[in-house]
Amino acid sequence: MTMICTLCPRRCAALRDAASGAGFCRLPEEMRIARIAPHLWEEPPISGTRGTGAVFFSGCTLRCIFCQNAEISHRNAGRPFTPEQLADSLRRLTDMGMHTISFITATPYVPRILETLAIYRPPVPLVWNTSGYETVETLRMLDGAIDVYLPDLKHYSPRMGRLCAGAPDYFDAASAAIREMVRQTGTPVCDGDGIMRRGTLIRHLVLPGATGESIALLNWVKDSLPEGIPVSLMSQYIPCNDVAVPGLRRRVTKREYDRVTDAMLALDLPGFTQEEASADRDFVPVFNRDESFV
Numbered sequence: 001m002t003m004i005c006t007l008c009p010r011r012c013a014a015l016r017d018a019a020s021g022a023g024f025c026r027l028p029e030e031m032r033i034a035r036i037a038p039h040l041w042e043e044p045p046i047s048g049t050r051g052t053g054a055v056f057f058s059g060c061t062l063r064c065i066f067c068q069n070a071e072i073s074h075r076n077a078g079r080p081f082t083p084e085q086l087a088d089s090l091r092r093l094t095d096m097g098m099h100t101i102s103f104i105t106a107t108p109y110v111p112r113i114l115e116t117l118a119i120y121r122p123p124v125p126l127v128w129n130t131s132g133y134e135t136v137e138t139l140r141m142l143d144g145a146i147d148v149y150l151p152d153l154k155h156y157s158p159r160m161g162r163l164c165a166g167a168p169d170y171f172d173a174a175s176a177a178i179r180e181m182v183r184q185t186g187t188p189v190c191d192g193d194g195i196m197r198r199g200t201l202i203r204h205l206v207l208p209g210a211t212g213e214s215i216a217l218l219n220w221v222k223d224s225l226p227e228g229i230p231v232s233l234m235s236q237y238i239p240c241n242d243v244a245v246p247g248l249r250r251r252v253t254k255r256e257y258d259r260v261t262d263a264m265l266a267l268d269l270p271g272f273t274q275e276e277a278s279a280d281r282d283f284v285p286v287f288n289r290d291e292s293f294v
């Protein structure tokens with residue numbers, strides 16, 4: 001199959017066929033996947049005690065310069081998967097007792113994922129783990145199929161969106177996308193094990209020297225979304241890929257992270273904070289090896 005792709009806010013209108021793609025993401029129309037495996041290190045309502053069945057799709061529509069998974073997000077590592085093959089993997093993850101199934105950076109493959117779910121729909125919550133750089137039109141294709149949205153909310157100013165990802169429209173796109181996610185799923189509903197059955201959980205990674213951006217984003221959440229939408233405040237930034245922006249060549253200090261945590265507390269936003277020990281490369285999963293697939 002070939003398609004003219006406008007699935008993400010880049011709106012390349014590029015030709016994608018089975019084997020190659022001419023858009024910003026350079027992805028073909030067929031699914032490519034770098035890892036399918038249990039993953040224990042998401043937030044407790046996503047991973048629980050048994051883990052989420054994580055499907056790491058190849059490529060990314062945002063491609064942050066500091067991405068710690070650049071092997072798959074920038075260089076598109078992975079192997080082709082048909083909907084039938086992915087459905088089989090989802091069955092295996094379900095049989096392994098995963099609390100949830102997570103589709104990670106899956107936006108370029110939405111039509112193929114919907115085909116997969118028509119073959120096999122896991123009986124556990126489906127999580128859409130995304131950079132937040134989404135269009136409302138594409139999210140509407142997922143309405144009713146996805147139970148839990150797990151979007152990043154990364155940058156407030158056009159300057160930071162441009163510097164970090166060549167996407168000055170990042171906040172405009174992500175804020176509209178998150179409103180749509182909340183419209184579809186509402187405030188979180190958890191089961192007796194504390195696993196999210198439905199809802200939206202926003203992630204924000206604090207960047208060095210950018211606490212003002214973080215606080216502006218928290219204020220937007222408070223002012224623009226219904227009460228009860230949780231925020232997961234992450235401290236795990238590590239400078240990867242020889243990042244060329246000078247201010248981003250160090251980790252976040254404890255003082256910076258505390259400043260943003262204090263702002264979140266003052267705004268009375270529910271959510272999660274992260275241990276300092278999480279800022280470690282040991283948490284970067286291994287991709288595209290035989291042991292990477294269930």
Ligand code: SF4
Nearest residue numbers: 005008011012023025
């Ligand atoms: S998914 Fe890829 S080809 Fe499609 S609009 Fe986005 S970057 Fe362009």
